Amino acid sequence: MILKHFARKYLREEVLPSTFCPGCGLGIIINCFLKAVEELGYSNLNDFIFCSGIGCTAWIPSPHFKADSIHTLHGRAVAVAFGVKMVRPEHHVVVFGGDGDIAGIGIGHLIHAAKRNLEIVVIMANNFTYAMTGGQLSPTTPFESLTLTSPYGNIEKPLDVVKVIDAAGASFAARWTTYHIIPLIRTIKTAIKKNGFSFIEVVSQCPTIYGRRAGFKSAYDMLKYFKEHSVPIEKAKNMSDEELKDKFVVGIFVDREKLGFTSLYKQVINKARVKL
Ligand SMILES: Cc1ncc(C[n+]2csc(CCOP(=O)(O)OP(=O)(O)O)c2C)c(N)n1
Ligand code: SF4
Known part of the structure; x- marks a missing residue:
């Protein structure tokens, strides 16, 4: 008898195996997300809509997930998710993106969605770099780290995106690494159930682009470092x-x-109806 991995029911068979590099942390994030979905009792992804921009991380839902998804412009996934949530408030709207996508070019949208407490989940894979475009410096690159555009070491301190989300007033913010799979699954479940803006940063290994330059020998070394x-x-x-x-x-x-944005919006609509 051939046993099927639990996650296969949520994945598009035609895109397997994934094009992610061997040892990439994004596979762990996919696994944790789908485990959380399964543990919440969803046998498919029909109650979810996924939005992503451009980058390796943005490839998590589209093309992998057997679900409705929008693969939009770099940095605009949260803005698109705002529109999706307004017309489909009953769905769980989930954004996946890299640190460049979410906290670089997309940070304006991120802050405003957090301030509005829009009921979406944003999962940011922080691999410290713009991996898809060859490893440039990103807002979360560690101080003194070597990247394609900081060959003598990064002179900037990394942005603490969780603190930004906190300051904006959102409902939920957490950080784990790809080493912390059990708490990450638990946290994703909490975020999906939350009626407000939920942000999860997952520090994730990119052994191919970031790790090699930073002196890590393997994905295992990076996970050990995270631990x-x-x-x-x-x-x-x-x-x-x-x-x-x-x-x-x-x-x-x-x-x-x-209260989240769509709940307050519904209240205002009702108030206006009564007045009219
Ligand atoms: C408007 C725009 N600017 C720049 C690019 C080029 N670009 C594509 S992916 C990317 C960065 C990817 O890094 P990140 O979002 O951190 O994701 P990762 O690949 O690391 O998962 C950039 C700059 C683009 N596609 N569109
Ligand atoms: S380049 Fe890095 S982030 Fe992109 S798939 Fe490969 S290991 Fe993963």
């Missing part, structure tokens, strides 16, 4: 900036109960 350099948020609260240098603070950073 050894992760600090739970509770522990990080008692650590100095110096101690947190080179560390990934992981956990749930924001979990607020507040």
Whole structure:
């Protein structure tokens, strides 16, 4: 008897095997997302609509998922998701994107969607670089890191995107790495159920483009590095900036109960109807 992997029922058979490089963290993110979907009791993806821009990460839903998806312009996935959610509020609208797509060119849309507390889930794979275009510096590239456009080391400090989401007032924000599969699955389930803007950063290995330049020998080395350099948020609260240098603070950073944009929008429409 041939056993089928649980995720195959959610995937388009015709695009398997995936074109992601061997050892890429994006496969782990796909697995965790689909495991969360399965554990929530969905036997297919009919209740979901996916939006993505351009980049390796943007290839997660389109073409892989057997679902309605929009593969739009680089940096515009959240803006498109806004439109989709307004006309299909009953669906779970989920955006997948890289750090360049979401926090570089797309950061304006991200902040406004978080401020509106629009009920969508944004999953940002942070591989520290623009992988698809050959490894340029991105907003989340670590300080002093070597990339195609910082051959002598990055002179900028990386942007903490989770803090940006917190400041914008969204309902939910978390960070894990591809090493933390169990908490990541749990967090994705929480994000899908949340009635507000939910952001999950997943620090993810790109062994081919970023890892090679940064001196990692394999995807395994990168996962080991993530494991050894992760600090739970509770522990990080008692650590100095110096101690947190080179560390990934992981956990749930924001979990607020507040009404989302489409609920408030519905209330306004009802108010206007009564008045008319
Ligand atoms: C408007 C626009 N600018 C630039 C590009 C070129 N481009 C394609 S993908 C990409 C960056 C990809 O990096 P990221 O979003 O971090 O995703 P990754 O490939 O690392 O997953 C860029 C700059 C584009 N396609 N469209
Ligand atoms: S280039 Fe990097 S991010 Fe893109 S598929 Fe390969 S390993 Fe993954």
